[in-house]
Amino acid sequence: MAAVTPDPDRFVVLSAYLDGELADGELDMVIGMLSDDPEAAAEFRRIRDMKRLLRALPTVEPPGWLLDVEHYGDRLSAYLDGELPTEEVTSIVHHLTTCRVCREELHDLDRSRIAVRALPGLDAPRFVPPPGPRPSASSEPERRRPHRLRPRPIAAATIGLVAVLALLSILSPSASDPTITMSDLEARHIARVSIEPGFNVLPASVEAVDP
Amino acid sequence: MDDINRPTWEDVAHRYGRKIYNFAYRLTGNPDDAADLVQEVLLRVRKGLERYEPGSFEGWLWRITRNAFLDDIRREKRRPTSPLPEGDHGHLGSSPSPDEVLAAVRLSDDVQSALLKLPYDFREAVVLCDVVGLTYDEIAEATDIPVGTVRSRIHRGRKMLREMLTWPL
Numbered sequence: 377m378a379a380v381t382p383d384p385d386r387f388v389v390l391s392a393y394l395d396g397e398l399a400d401g402e403l404d405m406v407i408g409m410l411s412d413d414p415e416a417a418a419e420f421r422r423i424r425d426m427k428r429l430l431r432a433l434p435t436v437e438p439p440g441w442l443l444d445v446e447h448y449g450d451r452l453s454a455y456l457d458g459e460l461p462t463e464e465v466t467s468i469v470h471h472l473t474t475c476r477v478c479r480e481e482l483h484d485l486d487r488s489r490i491a492v493r494a495l496p497g498l499d500a501p502r503f504v505p506p507p508g509p510r511p512s513a514s515s516e517p518e519r520r521r522p523h524r525l526r527p528r529p530i531a532a533a534t535i536g537l538v539a540v541l542a543l544l545s546i547l548s549p550s551a552s553d554p555t556i557t558m559s560d561l562e563a564r565h566i567a568r569v570s571i572e573p574g575f576n577v578l579p580a581s582v583e584a585v586d587p
Numbered sequence: 588m589d590d591i592n593r594p595t596w597e598d599v600a601h602r603y604g605r606k607i608y609n610f611a612y613r614l615t616g617n618p619d620d621a622a623d624l625v626q627e628v629l630l631r632v633r634k635g636l637e638r639y640e641p642g643s644f645e646g647w648l649w650r651i652t653r654n655a656f657l658d659d660i661r662r663e664k665r666r667p668t669s670p671l672p673e674g675d676h677g678h679l680g681s682s683p684s685p686d687e688v689l690a691a692v693r694l695s696d697d698v699q700s701a702l703l704k705l706p707y708d709f710r711e712a713v714v715l716c717d718v719v720g721l722t723y724d725e726i727a728e729a730t731d732i733p734v735g736t737v738r739s740r741i742h743r744g745r746k747m748l749r750e751m752l753t754w755p756l
């Protein structure tokens with residue numbers, strides 16, 4: 377019968393010891409192992425040295441645009457509304473070419489902005505007397521509330537709002553690929569420029585790069 | 588979802604972006620993949636895609652990070668065992684000599700190459716423990732495996748790494 381090979385995980389406690397992760401009662405076992413078992417002591421040194429090497433791996437610095445620059449969260453709305461000074465617009469446009477998160481934020485802001493602008497306008501409520509002779513009893517409440525909204529315009533406005541919301545939910549990033557390409561943004565901004573004279577999000581000189 | 592206590596993506600970027608980047612860099616050996624992963628994590632945090640329970644921030648964040656990483660591997664966007672580029676770009680200590688710099692770069696390159704040869708489960712456990720600095724409980728929470736398995740993977744991972752490195756320590 378072949379010799380029983382030792383459990384390859386017999387020394388698992390040695391790593392746990394190095395990491396300060398021993399369970400109750402294991403410390404005595406480890407101390408005993410290290411003082412009585414030369415194999416355990418050698419394994420301990422190897423694992424300890426390996427852990428030191430791993431801990432000594434240098435911290436790799438991320439590219440500056442990823443973390444060191446400020447993201448533009450709050451100012452993206454002002455950017456969309458053309459309310460930022462030129463130098464800030466330039467830096468935002470540059471940042472947008474690399475930062476997916478700000479692009480997505482801009483995308484969402486832009487979408488809600490368009491949706492709000494697309495809401496149907498409500499006509500001012502106007503009282504129209506029903507045709508034909510009216511019994512004086514039923515006309516009394518109408519006269520007391522001359523500015524009451526009629527049900528039909530409310531229903532029409534509600535349907536319009538629901539339609540916009542439904543469209544939004546179809547277009548929302550959770551229902552589609554969240555990746556936004558600069559060309560996508562650009563296409564929609566070009567569309568905007570065509571309906572809103574004076575609106576220009578991306579200067580023509582900026583080369584859109586999708587990293 | 589607790590929207591009031593859930594950290595914003597800007598918080599995560601400022602406090603954890605560098606750690607997430609280093610996690611991904613050590614798993615892939617590729618700076619572009621690491622930057623992609625950081626952005627993907629920030630997007631997921633921004634959309635609140637994972638349930639956040641106050642008190643387990645690390646577990647929550649690293650679960651998101653790990654899921655984002657694994658999703659990308661599944662889409663075969665990443666090359667988990669791609670060779671190292673031109674060494675590390677990190678800090679190597681205070682004004683060391685050129686020889687020391689070269690030795691340190693070679694050393695960390697060797698360790699990184701060995702890491703990339705480890706099976707993913709072991710690489711992940713070792714990186715979360717020794718590079719990111721998570722506790723075993725946090726690793727168990729992030730990876731959704733029992734603490735006993737975490738402990739075993741870390742130990743066996745270190746052992747395999749040590750065997751791969753041929754030079755004496």
Ligand SMILES: [Zn+2]
Pocket residue numbers: 446447448471475476477478479
């Ligand atoms: Zn940004």
